[in-house]
Amino acid sequence: MEFFTTFKITGSGLSAQRKKMDVISSNIANVTTTSTPEGGPYKRKMMSFASDPLEKGFDLDLKDAVNAVKVGQVTDEKEGFKKVFDPAHPDADKDGFVTLPNVNLMLEMTDLITASRAYEANATAFDAMKNMALKAMDIGK
Amino acid sequence: MTDDFLIRSSVDPLKPLTGIEPKKAEGDKSTEGVSFGSVLKDAITDINKLQNDADKAIAKVQLEDAGSIHDAMIALEKAGISFQVMMQVRNKILDAYQEVMRMSV
């Protein structure tokens, strides 16, 4: 039981971090996108995590402590747009200002590194569990 | 059949040798303590129980996803060892029996 549960937990951690990295890559790729289908410049997307309690019959002691993780919500950040004066730009408004996306490259890169560190941590936990399960099979040998 | 007789430990020299007799009922238990036969029976029941426990642990891991690997491994190992103990005991009993049969009367 414990290793199937653990695989589910680490699996959820891995995919949640991966989604976060997708969101970050989307932000980085669109750092200068000034027009989007819904109008206006690209809005930076943020993803939050939420814990996902596992149902299966645990001891009451453990119940609250064993949680998988899932994507909470993906929201747009609505502030922090920069305006640049550039009348020649195709997306300039009537005053000649272009609104640039509120994506800060430094911030995104830091987030990317954090997310990949978290991804690695989950992968290590996965390896540890697999190793433990394999080792347990040596009991009889 | 080897568990059905007790060898008389004291023989009265004036009486003719009566040889080996089949085990009597409860009366003999009190003088000899627990009889060998009941020990064997208990052992077999124990081994059966251990084998069943091992089967249950295996079913738990495979089917219900509720057990743990090490429980199943430990249960299997215990059942296996008990069985081996039984086999060794059986071998010893057979050897002892054959020894006895070889004794010239």
Next chain:
Amino acid sequence: MESLFGKTFNMLGTLMDYRSERNKIITSNIANLDTPDYKPSDYVFKDDLSKAMDARILLKRTNEKHFPNAMDEISKKDFKMVTSEEKVDLDKEMTNLAENHLMYNLTTELLARKFKGIRNVLTEAK
């Protein structure tokens, strides 16, 4: 037949259960690294286990048919859950993961060797 195996087997078995439960908790903490307001937990011994073992009264069984005294064995109730008030600390969790992993492997190895020892006795006895 249970008397063949002795107390150490039960202790090792219980400890393996403890280690695998603890592993679940540690991996939950790692997976929820970025979840806001998630408080990490840990599963620990209630008190110093060796002291607890000594303090227990060892009852003698006067008859084979009596149940063994459960007091002198370690069981699930010797462990408890503690929840920390701070956010998940990745380094602490990774350390706990490594320690738990190693101890689990050690326990497995010890169990395997104990079993092998008994088997050796059986095969060698002439």
